[in-house]
Amino acid sequence: MTAEFGVLGAVEARIDGRPVDLGHARQRSVLAVLLVEAGRPVTVDQLVDRVWGEDAPQRATGALYSYLSRLRRAVADAGDKVAIERRPAGYVLTADPQSVDLHRFRRLAARARDAESDRSAAELITEALGLWRGEPFAGLDTPWLAATRELLLTERFAAELDHHDVLLRLGRHGELLPSLSAAVAEHPLDERLAEQFMLALYRCGRQADADEQYRRIRRGLADELGSDPGAGLRRLHERILAADPTLALPAGAPARAAAAPTVPAQLPADVRAFTGRGAELAALDRSLAPPEGDEPPLTVVLLSGTAGVGKSALAVRWAHRVREAFPDGQLYVNLRGYDCEQPVAVGDALAGFLTALGVRGPEIPPGVEERAGRYRSELTGRRVLVLLDNASSVEQVRPLLPGTGSCLVLVTSRDALPGMVALHGAERVNLDLLPVADAVGLLRRLIGDRVDREPSVAEDLAAACARLPLALRIAAELAAARADVSLAELVGELSDHRVRLDLLDAGDPRAEVRAVFSWSYQNLPDGAARVFRLLGLHPGDTVHAEAVAALTGTAAGEARRLLGVLVRASLVQAGRGGRYGMHDLLRAYAAELAAAHDPEPERRAALTRLLDHYLAGSAAAMASLYPEPGAPGGDPEAARDWIEAERPTLAAVCTYAAAHGWHRHAIALAGTLFRYLDAGGPVAEAVTVTASAVSAALAVGDRQAQARALSDLGRLHRRQGRLGEAAETYRQALSLYTDLGDRAAEAAALRNLGSVHWRLGDYRRAADHFERARSLHAELGDDAGLADATVRLGLVDARLGDDERATGRFRSALGIHTRLGDRFSEAYVLSLIARISREPADLERATGALELSLAAARRAGDRTAEAYVLTDLAAVLARDGRPAEAADHLRRVVLLHRRIGDRASEAEALNDLGQALGELDAAEDARAQHEQALTLAREIGDRYEEQRARAGLLRAGARRRPTAP
Template structure:
């Protein structure tokens, strides 16, 4: 027989727990067991159980509990196998004025723990034996002590016993370190520090043990976390012991290289572009970067974030230097490398800090749904994600200090490398940036690069090669383009080619000053461009107009109005000539200087009408490809999307859901760039149609930040050309996204604005869509009668315009509201009519939703087995459709039905799976429902403390999003758990639920009132 206090209170017999009864009885047993072997007066017992405020009948209640505990202990002794004359391992006796709990040496884990700790502290024992006693004592713990008991006495005991545990753990770890066995320490100390994150004793000894096994990076993470928490929660700096442990950690590059990155749920980001082939020269600058950016290699050290700015003219090799150095230095940054091309010198399409932060946070493992919308909040989340990591951030092609300010890490363990044509003086003066100024290659390095690119011809014609380098202004980009042209004409002497270039430069009308190195670059570009055939030349010019960072052959074909195969050959030719670069499988990008040059060529060679026609073809292509992808992913919702015609140049393969998602991911930057061109009147109609076409993809994939960007541009586009109907359609999209994010007030304002527009222009279908969205908002806020009224009006409007899928959607929503109003007959009627319509139009998503709603109603009427069957059919459909939100709700609802059937273990598993899904996609409404369902399942399993914790978390989230139905459900669930042991608290929770249900006008108020009356 064992009585366990170091975790949930348990009485175990032959390894099986016995039912201790209500929480008050458990409190009496704990109050006696805390002083095992010592008398406890009746007054002390009463004070411990009721925190100094006992009821009048407290003594009688204690007598009753003592009597039942004696019988329980006697029964346990019999089950243990002891005879009538045998001495029970745990005995409860009466003494003068109180009681005494006696126990054998090993029968109470708290007493056993203290005995082992005393032996572990005995200096006469050798270290190995002492460590063994202390480790045995620590392994007696099963979690936080007495989690099911509340009150001041229980809290004091938890605090005191936890401190004993911490002190024992520190003593054990120090003993292990002394005897040379640090490798076992982290296993026990990591979870203990997680439970007590402000314990400097634990953190210090854990850091020393990690350093002793070579995990200095992990030790730094421990220090960074506790330092931050001490500052945030207590406004205190680290104490002497913690600072000492930090100062003892190994430092220097060699030590850092041995460290593995800390374990994380996602792989370390590795975003660097491919290293530059045949990189030549720049030894001084590479060494300078190493001294500036790697701790221990120079004077900067690790005391502050160091920003190194590489500045220089276009084509001088800034990006090549940064990427080459970053690849060489990967070992110094074991937690990864982030990279973004900010395109700061693209006048129309620079990457904003908000866009860059979204990409970085995603790479760091932050779910898209958790990325804040405000720039300042997003930057703060980024700095938090970087805290404690040793990571390199490369910000390429920055236009100004302002563009990168929010992208600078706050952690001293991160380094930032920025390239820019600007000197970034503000970063140097304010942030202490180390500036590296890049100039043209030296004559020797220029010849070395040409030899690496061209080969031994350079040695045979060294004078001509030097002349070629000079004509290229010794700029790497120009040298590479020229080298490719030389290689394309192997039979001609280098001197003749150089003379040709020299003559071409004299004839070319370039920039104002012949001293501008960009003039040489353009001359080389022109020299290479002049040799292109008609289609590659025209494609090169048009790609200067392309709004995205890279393209595929199908989009380029649409831009040029040519066949995909012809354009693919032209793209390959341009890549071989270094006028394009391959960015990924089947995609091509362009250096920003080449882009500017190409755009200028287009402006000079191609009439404005042809340029506009090319962009229109590209918009048509992107809209058609978006529609095709959505048809694959959401075929039943074609009627909600604008009609789109197929383009003549064809579409990329979009036959499967995987192909559709892959195209949407690859094209996302281009789609956003296209939708951002709202200041230009031409693409406005396309922008609105692209936004409304992609609405469901953004909403259901959880890409809410992208959705808000695209829809906001679309709204501006519609308003700029007076497209009132388009404006109303985009407002549907925006309102739905804000609702998904839990911002009900903003969603309501958007729908109200749209309703006025729809009524003004007589747009009945649009009015119906907004009405039903408003109905959903009313329902989420518990305003069921108002919700029903909105849905009924929407049904009539959809029916009047013959929109069967729209009518079915609203009937489905209306069934939910009527069920909440307990008009069950009407609710069933609406669900069944919706199912008929969904099946008639082959709408599996709607069918799954209606099945789920019908299951909820059947469960409420008491037929949990039938409800489970409905939910299983819905779950199958949702999973087949890869619909994460629907899958989550089906799982949670199935869990609720299984709880109703008494299958609590299965129910808890389904609720946990649903909870993970909702957290992954950021749906807080679903999260609070799954938590409440989990609490109900855990209560059924008898795990009271965990059940209360689940309901408490559900209540907190429901309050945050103003979801009153789930608030009330959380109170009712908690009251069910508390009913036996804390009837007063249970009644208080029920009264909270009653107030909420009454305010909602819900008939469930009567149900709760009946529970209160029944006591």
């Protein structure tokens, strides 16, 4: 096992590359303190002071012990590589210091200072600075962490200055200029930094700029500090003015190309309120790394993404950031490849570039080829940045590529332009939608503090704009123009897909979302345009190519080909596993086009084909997972993979079908999927699907389907802990089954309703329902149902303290399950007997049967069954005096129920875990589990688990002062 910890950014831990859940902010603050002091003891008082400061609550020590205990468990998978130990001098995190990014950074920085060569020093410092992911302890805020953060940032700045010195000695002053310029803006009075910047400017042939930089810092020092520059800075300034030859490049370093007589500066103005894109800017920065070899190839970077995603803004922002690295100029042209105007002709673009490079009009050749040749000649040996914005094809770009590796070309395009990568070695940077935080940040910069007054609404506004920068800017302008309208009202208007695109219209073709999208759509061939329109009808967020084939009525291969066209046009995004998606604004635009161009019967036929596809796929998958006796088996792993990949889409499709008139599809799809979703799928998702079936069955008057869906929905409500809703839903199902005369289903509904009353602590009503169900099953000759009802009656007896009667019922049911060959139920009943019995044989028999059931549940991928069997096994192990093994199983059970969303079972498992930990004398941990169980049981109204939690807290000594773990 390998363990890695990070504090140079957000506090994080990884074991074998997998992230570790470190809990809430206060708990992560504890770990941050221990990581900073790795290998050194920290006293309890120091920990409390550093984690809470002066605001420490009275029970801070108890909470600290709980956090330490949880952190121990969080890193337990690392084995003996990592430990949090209590020693007489305090708590110590023992781990390899090099597993903590802070200590690795410090070691690399120290090695760089002692390196034998500048090249080695540069590599070491580059590696050290690469460990930084942002501000230390990001997201955590205590006085001690804030002070330590400032110290660490000072260390980083010192390392950056060392890095500058090394690179200057290596003659890499040209590539340093952008970062030096940005650093000087951030630290305008740092004299060492100013010296580095002045020297780099001078070596790039910019003596006047170096002199201006000196004058700027001299004024700043006088105004801010009332002092003059130091002797070192003054001496460097004098040497620059005197053109001291000793300031020249070190021996062996590459010399800068001669300055061009004309230095073009064609970049458009930088973008106001530019926000985010840190990763993409870093990727672009990497293109500046000096290539190897005496004759490096031309660097071409392709920035691609969908319309309105901010490609041009990012390109211009980066170009301004790095313009100092291109002292021979910056060329820019908007090729208008996707525009309301005609694209720029290649010959015109070349003529414009040649003019900017100082070529007089009469000297510009007439033909495109000749112009391209003269253009390449003019750029030979010159360090120029060429920005080709809004290109539509490789043919539009190729003649504009310089012939020298001293230049860099940045191309933006909605098209993927694969030929640029294949033929010209372009480095691709894909631009996606803004992350939520950056999208809200952009709105904040444009709208102001209204965003902070309505933070959740601001996130909704960002989502309504699909986190698309163009749409966000238009929405911000709309909000500013309607200051009397709240952001919530604006979001409400934008939530209507029918008017959203109308609202996002700034009155300028280049600032209207619909118009900008249209320029991409109009360039599509007919087949791809039809696929794009029909994709707007799909109810889900993503779609597989096979589903697109069904939707469009084409072969799968043709669907993939046409999707490829849409991907290259950045109208559709390709994902993993053959899936495709588009953001909400594009989907709204596509649906709008479909309504305008595709007649209603064709749209309905397309959706019917799609629903048939999902229903057939679901039925085939379920047949493979749960084959009927004697039926040919399929591939269960492939079936499970298909359902897991399609599950969110299937839920959306089911809801859509029920709401738009495909009622039979909704009923059939929900019924087909229920067994899988109930066996470990998210309960909330299963509720969505099943509720759709209820409404669809009601719409068509199918009472049998309605009763079946209500029964399924009641089970889901019970697992969510919504016991009142579960009881009402089961009562509706019972009434329908009684009216329909379906006595078997009526008996099952009685058992279910009884189980809800049992959870609510109403044992009399529970026993009455179970007894009625038992009578019905006996009349029908249904032995399995009879056994189940008998077991439930036994559970009521056990809950009321009549163990002898309960055991008798359990043994009676056991005989039936054994005769029927139901191994799962047999193992469950054996566990119930073992919990009451004191006979070793009962414990041994139950343990063996449950282990077999556990293996079968895991083979089937049934997470619900796995959780239930583990619960039973833990109860038997605890009864057998093995609480440590029981606790291990129960931790897994809690996680399973939490992931599934089975809140009722989670409360029970938390209490079971607390009881097992109490038997292990882990009173603090036991108390924490019972507290969680108590909170959850109160929320869902489970009186029995609430009583168990209270009793557990008393056992754990809830009122005693906590002791150290």
